[in-house]
Amino acid sequence: MISGRTIAKNVSVMMASQLTTWALSFVLAIFLPRYLGADLTGVVAIATSIWLMGQVFISFGMDTHLTKSVARDPTLTVDLMLTSLLIRSLLFVLTSGVVALYSWIMGYDATANWVLVIEGICFLFLAYSGAFSAVLVGLERMEFISIANIASKVILTGGSLLLIMLDAGLYLVISVNIIAAIVLCVILLWAIQRLYPLRLQFRFAGISTMFAQSWVYLISAFAMTVYQQIDKLFIAALVDTRTVGWYSTAMNLFGTMMFLPVVFGTVIFPSMARSYASGDSKLNLIAQRSFDLMFMLSVPVGLGLVVIGQPFVDLLYGPEFYQSGIILMLLGVVLIFTYLNTILGQLLISVDRTGSWNIVMFVAIAVTLPLDLWLVPWTHATYQNGALGGVLGFLITECGMVVTAIFLLPRNTLGWSNVRSTLLTLCAGVLMMATSWWLRTDWMLLSIIVAAITYVGAVLALRIIPRQEMEIIRHGIMSILGRLRRN
Template sequence: MSIIKRVAKNTSSLLLSQIISYVFVFFGTMYTARYLGAGGYGILSTGIAITSIFAVIGDLGLGSLTVREVARNKSLTNKYVVNTTLIKSFLSIIMLVLIVITTEIINYSPEISNIIYILTLSIIFNTFSGVFGSIFQAYEKMEYVSIAGIIISILTFIGFIMAIYFNLGIVKFAFVYLIVSIINLVYLMAIFIWKFFLPKINGDWKFWKNNIKADLNFWKYLLMQALPLSIAIVFSVIIFKIDTILLSILKGSAVVGWYTVAYNILQALFIVPTAFTTSIFPLLSTFHISSKESLKLTYQKSFKYLTILGIPTAVGITLLADKIILLVYTQEFIPAIIALQILVWTVPFIFLTILFGAVVTSINRQNLLMKILFIVMIFNIILNLILIPQFSYIGSAIATVLSELVTFILFFKFLSNYVCRFSSRDAIFKTIIASGIMSLFIIYASINVLFVIPIAIIIYFVTLILLNTFSKDEIDLFRQIFEVKK
């Protein structure tokens, strides 16, 4: 299978999975927020934010390192699985202890504390699931990861609906995450044993002696290689979650609820760049060794396409934010409208910084990733501490947008110097024109928002085509992708 077809297959698989998953997450979140109210949903969101920050400790960048190295050398599969699993066992204990200490220091209420501890167990199971997910990604077998995502979303949705139907308390919603994480681990482990592990044993017990053992020297190598990446991931999670925690401490659970529902809509938009970069990351890692020109071309094309998707998304949601919030949530969440209108302007930057992070990691520049995200983290924390006391969740939203702008500038400057320099002015200019025409339709359309969105998308892409935004080679590429789906 050609590179283009492999990328298309994996991206399509992940996209389909994430779209299906998001449909269930969307309705699950909607009913949960309505049932719990802004205050209750804010409590659950606070627990998720706390555990998300510490979840990084359970992985420490080992997942991305495994993908990169196994993609380059498949013979390392069993060695990475065994040793990363053992390392993560110790890291999970450390994570659990740190979460308990932090929760006690902040002195959260017993209800929030119980939610945090239950979610921590869920995070631990997800940490081990990540071992197998990394192998599937390295082998470009995204269909297994895709099915896992669908299973998780469906089971979580069912769990939330049952909790609402039986009128259960907020703590039971945390148990839903725990149960689903256990099922997900069992599924991924079974697939790995079936597809990758058992065929290699062949009744040879020397296999166990040679492969199923801890290699302490290899542990040291892994941790040293993963350390910059793991620290970078910690900084990244703090950037995205510290605002929620600060809001919970300084402004209360209801404000967290408003802010989180806007953030949830925002996160749903990241399924496209996430699926795409997940699919191309193994290729980028291979191209760094085998073909620098292919690496440059992949980076340039990816930049263009993600720019074309990011800008109109921000424009459209800014204009439709009030309709979207009121369609999904109750009047209690009206304050989330302004938060969404501000936060959505992180989209054009995040679409590209997700790509930048994958490129930087693929070329073994974890140290740079760590340094950039450290700068942005400090900038973000300072902005939040300045803006939250005076502007509440609106201040957090502004801090998030400015932080992503700084991230974009720092990454783009480095990649322009060390990977390749290119001009994207033509694509950006045409994207802005097409977005402007699309926005005129949105402003003057007097039909239901569910009809406005697909029509606006069609208008946008038709305008791009009329402006000759895509070259003949790119059109041929799209045709090849289309052929995959036949």
């Protein structure tokens, strides 16, 4: 079993990386929509959603399979990775044909089609990098993933901002994504080459085995991606591209807040998978602490977005994106449930209940479709913002998934201590909102400072975090700060 020190090291490495890439993503999320405007932002968002769903089939669930297999037997690294790359290349060709057919059916114009082509090239390299990252996660060498992510994001952000200043136009600006994806691939492949020298020898006999062992994760990934992306396509079909631009702008800001559960889930997943496979009794303790931590992190971030969402969007984007502020405020509530679903989903996969989680995801999709068909037109007619319907549907399904996931966990995985921590954390969050709400419009920065002080003070006063875990958190923060200073 991985030691607590190794977990802490991996968390600090990934956190340092994610803090850096988060800052860069946030900068790009500010300037790109302002440059493109709501309509073109919507076009890019639609193309990205289409390819995100296409990438599910290109990856075919192999990322999770690679991570688990490499974590259990690192000697299989090269054979598994090369087989996966071959499959991804073949599936990309098939997926490209499906995307072209969809574009023809929907009657997309020349601009949308060129954006689809550029995004498609980018997603090919992202599919390759997904295999490389999955291998490195299985090997628990997150430092290489951190380096690659930072380098890629620096190129993406810096190149995009430069082209925006030069007024280079839509196509050149989004083409920087391709360069960034290539850099990501090269660095990750170099890292794997250092650990396990590559040999260009494909095991064609392993292709059928890879398909057989990965398809269950394909179902999970497909369900998750469709669930996350279908709203944009519904809004585009039922309302217009501008509304998709409002929605995607808010969602991009929302997405930058997701680095915390992604980092923690990525680092802790190999440990949970091994603990379950070996029958280790520490699995419940890992699950309980992970749940408490995710909820404790989600409340200030989510409720903080409720408080400052509208003035924040007004400051960044101006009146053209006013409707994005309302969307972001509502997404703040969604974020709390999304944080929990991220860690609960990882936990269910690690205890081999992927099939049950897949069913939950498909039920969520089945519920999302009629909700969007009803809520998007209704909110468009009532509030002149059909994107609110997509967010409301998102909120309903996320809440239902949290409740269902908890019931699907093995018996006694979570306990009454988690109930206590949840209730006390909610009290701290409500107090935070009460003290900061009145300052949000004219004194937004002061509102954020007051909210942070109030929440931390309430958490300490209510003794939500045990003393032992406070020491772990303090050590983790000092490690992150130390790495940031060295970088």
